[in-house]
Amino acid sequence: MSEDPYARAAAAGAAVRDRLGEHRAVLVLGSGWAQVAELLGTVRGGLPMHDLPGFPAPVVQGHSGMAHSVDVDGTPVLVLAGRSHLYEEHPVATVVHGVRAAVLAGCEVVMLTNAAGSLVEANGPGTPVLISDQLNLTGANPMTGPEPPEGYPGRFSDLTDLYSPRLRAAAHAAFPALAEGVYAGMLGGSYETPAEIHMLRAMGADLVGMSTVLEAIAARHLGAEVFGASLVTNLAAGLSATALDHGEVLATGKASVGRLAELLRAVATAV
Numbered sequence: 001m002s003e004d005p006y007a008r009a010a011a012a013g014a015a016v017r018d019r020l021g022e023h024r025a026v027l028v029l030g031s032g033w034a035q036v037a038e039l040l041g042t043v044r045g046g047l048p049m050h051d052l053p054g055f056p057a058p059v060v061q062g063h064s065g066m067a068h069s070v071d072v073d074g075t076p077v078l079v080l081a082g083r084s085h086l087y088e089e090h091p092v093a094t095v096v097h098g099v100r101a102a103v104l105a106g107c108e109v110v111m112l113t114n115a116a117g118s119l120v121e122a123n124g125p126g127t128p129v130l131i132s133d134q135l136n137l138t139g140a141n142p143m144t145g146p147e148p149p150e151g152y153p154g155r156f157s158d159l160t161d162l163y164s165p166r167l168r169a170a171a172h173a174a175f176p177a178l179a180e181g182v183y184a185g186m187l188g189g190s191y192e193t194p195a196e197i198h199m200l201r202a203m204g205a206d207l208v209g210m211s212t213v214l215e216a217i218a219a220r221h222l223g224a225e226v227f228g229a230s231l232v233t234n235l236a237a238g239l240s241a242t243a244l245d246h247g248e249v250l251a252t253g254k255a256s257v258g259r260l261a262e263l264l265r266a267v268a269t270a271v
């Protein structure tokens with residue numbers, strides 16, 4: 001296997017095209033979103049992601065680790081049910097590998113979903129929230145390391161309008177009351193303290209989670225249009241009387257699955 005993450009992603013992208021065909025968009029399903037795959041449209045095929053070059057075996061409960069090819073009202077969408085996280089001590093290149101592979105396989109749109117804590121009390125558990133912008137507080141960035149190789153854009157990508165205004169407008173057209181917010185991406189491994197949530201609120205965060213921000217940067221770097229949505233599974237630490245629990249995160253996803261599928265269909269058909 002090549003040491004160059006771009007060559008590795010290109011090899012995975014070629015394998016995706018070979019085995020699952022061509023796709024216009026890729027959808028990454030986070031914790032609690034996995035059940036959405038069957039509700040999106042017609043599943044045309046699938047394979048375990050770790051059959052493709054460069055993908056590690058998945059470990060987080062609630063992530064199926066499958067790549068599905070789904071026809072969403074005529075738009076072919078590559079659905080990646082599961083992702084690698086920095087808190088699992090995967091290198092940043094592994095965390096963004098699926099997104100890079102999909103974009104190099106021809107996906108022009110990258111749809112990222114996650115489970116998140118809400119810093120806004122009005123957006124309680126079960127609420128889908130569009131991501132309008134992000135704070136990358138992971139301490140990592142996919143654009144560090146050697147300069148991207150010949151044939152790829154340089155590293156200093158412009159991240160203004162990282163989350164596509166066009167796709168956000170499509171989501172709002174389908175769901176006018178949909179909330180929007182800034183997502184703070186943390187390294188994770190634990191949930192936050194109330195003091196950290198206080199800090200994040202002062203920094204302008206509305207949502208907090210442990211994924212998405214690095215994938216969004218990698219997708220933009222390769223020229224893809226980015227869409228992001230969080231499913232609120234809990235109020236952030238210190239905002240609610242109950243302790244945070246990963247089981248609850250997964251259960252909230254199950255209860256909201258129909259609404260989430262409708263939202264993603266509305267965006268996929270705008271691709």
Ligand code: HPA
Pocket residue numbers: 115116117118191192208209210233234235236237244249
């Ligand atoms: N914090 C960080 N990540 C999360 C949370 C949270 O409160 N809920 C779901 N993922």
